[in-house]
């Protein structure tokens with residue numbers, strides 16, 4: 294059963310940036326896209342690159358290792374359905390950001 298795990302204060306991640314957190318047994322990348330937070334698995338499906346350290350342009354993150362691109366809102370690759378990363382629900386109560394322990398289905 295999924296549960297929401299508090300991971301950060303809403304002020305911890307400025308807009309246009311991301312941080313990595315451990316939620317249960319997963320490492321997730323939490324992005325602030327113009328004040329809305331999105332969470333995806335931090336490991337790129339290509340070779341495990343840390344997506345929280347990628348280049349961020351709006352809702353698109355480019356993996357820092359070999360430049361695969363993902364939409365942080367869905368976890369989908371931007372160039373088609375070649376691959377994807379898990380995306381997680383995020384709750385923001387105005388002061389604390391919480392992330393679901395299980396990915397969206």
Ligand code: FES
Pocket residue numbers: 337338339340341342356357358359360361
């Ligand atoms: S590890 Fe991300 S593109 Fe290669």
